[in-house]
Amino acid sequence: MGRKFFVGGNWKCNGTTEEVKKIVSTLNAAQVPSSDVVEVVVSPPFVFLPVVKSELRADFHVAAQNCWVKKGGAFTGEVSAEMLANLGVPWVILGHSERRALLNESNEFVGDKVAYALSQGLKVIACVGETLEQREAGSTMDVVAAQTKAIAERVSNWANVVLAYEPVWAIGTGKVATPAQAQEVHDGLRKWLQANTSTEVAASTRIIYGGSVNGANCKELAGQPDVDGFLVGGASLKPEFIDIIKAAEVKKSS
Numbered sequence: 001m002g003r004k005f006f007v008g009g010n011w012k013c014n015g016t017t018e019e020v021k022k023i024v025s026t027l028n029a030a031q032v033p034s035s036d037v038v039e040v041v042v043s044p045p046f047v048f049l050p051v052v053k054s055e056l057r058a059d060f061h062v063a064a065q066n067c068w069v070k071k072g073g074a075f076t077g078e079v080s081a082e083m084l085a086n087l088g089v090p091w092v093i094l095g096h097s098e099r100r101a102l103l104n105e106s107n108e109f110v111g112d113k114v115a116y117a118l119s120q121g122l123k124v125i126a127c128v129g130e131t132l133e134q135r136e137a138g139s140t141m142d143v144v145a146a147q148t149k150a151i152a153e154r155v156s157n158w159a160n161v162v163l164a165y166e167p168v169w170a171i172g173t174g175k176v177a178t179p180a181q182a183q184e185v186h187d188g189l190r191k192w193l194q195a196n197t198s199t200e201v202a203a204s205t206r207i208i209y210g211g212s213v214n215g216a217n218c219k220e221l222a223g224q225p226d227v228d229g230f231l232v233g234g235a236s237l238k239p240e241f242i243d244i245i246k247a248a249e250v251k252k253s254s
């Protein structure tokens with residue numbers, strides 16, 4: 001079953017209007033494989049979503065970096081899934097490790113957010129990943145399985161979910177997972193989905209890798225059978241993001 005290569009750019013809390021417009025114009029001018037081969041989604045901070053959405057080429061899409069866990073209302077400072085849907089923002093990133101760690105988002109809270117966002121018609125990039133301590137303790141699979149379980153308990157239809165494996169020790173550190181390390185966890189996650197959801201979900205759900213992906217390491221990672229794309233942080237703010245999008249060609253020919 002074909003899993004279309006997926007490349008997300010998580011801009012995190014970066015940018016000015018001018019910088020954001022510059023990134024968009026670079027992307028708009030880029031020659032990349034067609035949207036039959038690769039799905040490209042960029043995720044600016046909330047305040048820049050309208051300008052990016054209106055200026056970005058039609059074959060690329062936008063994602064928010066978070067949304068509120070339920071229907072909007074008296075939740076000062078939050079942005080609801082309904083608002084994103086109303087703006088025509090198709091995607092949202094949920095459960096990023098920076099929010100899990102810095103804002104104490106629990107597995108259950110992330111699971112609730114994923115379920116609510118899906119119920120409002122959004123597509124979700126759901127992030128999981130272990131810390132260095134957890135990896136060194138040998139608990140990587142247990143950690144990512146528990147994070148995925150909290151989602152699976154609340155979600156029955158996985159058609160609009162992309163699972164992003166982002167080891168915390170690889171994020172923003174320049175210490176990318178080796179292709180074998182990424183493949184091992186992606187394979188483990190697919191087996192977990194097979195055992196706990198369905199064969200169909202396991203075969204069709206895209207599992208993407210994030211953590212220090214750049215133009216130099218993306219091709220080898222993309223060559224792994226269970227790496228279905230990337231969630232890119234730092235390099236998504238630079239022209240090398242285009243090279244990462246082109247890594248989809250590796251998959252096509254593999």
Ligand SMILES: O=C(CO)COP(=O)(O)O
Nearest residue numbers: 010171172211212233234
């Ligand atoms: O957190 C990430 C994407 O969500 C990865 O960030 P870096 O690519 O900067 O390591």
